[in-house]
Amino acid sequence: MARLPVYLRALQALQDRGTLTVSSEALASAAGVNSAKLRKDLSHLGSYGTRGVGYEVEYLVYQISRELGLTQDWAVAIVGIGNLGRALANYGGFGTRGFRIAALLDADSAMVGQNVASLDVRHIDNLEEVVRTKGVSIGVITTPAAAAQGVATRFVEAGVASILNFAPVVLNVPDGVDVRKVDLSIELQILAFHAQRRADGDGRGVGRAGLELT
Amino acid sequence: MARLPVYLRALQALQDRGTLTVSSEALASAAGVNSAKLRKDLSHLGSYGTRGVGYEVEYLVYQISRELGLTQDWAVAIVGIGNLGRALANYGGFGTRGFRIAALLDADSAMVGQNVASLDVRHIDNLEEVVRTKGVSIGVITTPAAAAQGVATRFVEAGVASILNFAPVVLNVPDGVDVRKVDLSIELQILAFHAQRRADGDGRGVGRAGLELT
């Protein structure tokens, strides 16, 4: 389920606050979901709650981490060291969650050799070698749209079966390869769409009703 | 529908290639969806296809743009000018799609006054004033998690009803306010989850079967 990471984040926040047990109701509200849905999700990975009490935070953190595969280390390679690639390389949030940036690659020779986030940028010609020697299993593509498909194909042929794509194109990959796409323009467009519907439909201003959960 | 922006992107790619008309089948495969779904989506905004021929690319681009509200200009404010905030500010893809970065804000006085992407970074205390004078209707939050809720609340009280949140927290906002969340760690965790399932389930290597659509 795609919601497990959200639960995990909420649980870790609770853990930092020293909470030992949590009810499905409380956790659900922290994660922004329905409590029945949360209980059903958790029951799918085996039942770890105690009726009348709730869930033990620490144990649940461990169970979800294991289910998500975060108990092992994942080596990540980023291709395309522009603004976004650099931002990702410097983002600290990955290391603490089982992900390690293992390599930075770019097609621009002027970029190669630069030191970004304590890593030397290497030329994309070394992709296959880097994947092999560093054991890369997740590829991140932050290239311009035109280059993305080529990089994806090379990743797949090098044995990388998980790709996170920031380029605004739909990637063609063989069956069995997992691609997730993050497109910032599309997110904005969806917001604009809803904003316009609000404006079209009715004349009332921005909602100021009582504070509600998402 | 959340798929319209994807269709739009595919259509614009076709337009650049000089294509005049496109069948639902071809467009669907370019957008990575089922053709029946695409036809149903398009029929919901009125029918613009010709049986036996397909859809006129240019007209469809216009219709979808209008439906998404991209014929008007949306002013965007970015709060939190760290690596990611800077990357977004410098990303050129927004301007061409009806979005204009109107202001950059940060809480760190050392950051205030710096020039990023031809804009002066202003202190977050000016948020309300900036929203008013620049007509900001979309807020982007790229602050640390701890600051995100406060910024969101100020955005809402200033009249911004559309928020794009990159901070790893669930935002509490009143009804009627639209929040979209992009969490890079969560995307990686979902990839890791699937990668592990592949590894658990069976001993066969990475799929190398015939080329397939997503």
Next chain:
DNA sequence: CCCACTTTGTGCGTGCTTTCACAAGCGCGT
């Protein structure tokens, strides 16, 4: 030991989304 209270786990109805499959419509060649 029993009872009242809390919280989990889940069966079931409901509504939405996706997909199939096909009739209706359009253009082109003859």
Next chain:
DNA sequence: ACGCGCTTGTGAAAGCACGCACAAAGTGGG
């Protein structure tokens, strides 16, 4: 003018996710 092939638009079926509501299970107090 006519028929053939291609493509749209949509009714109907299947699948899925969501959330209610309740039985089962555990806790703590008297």
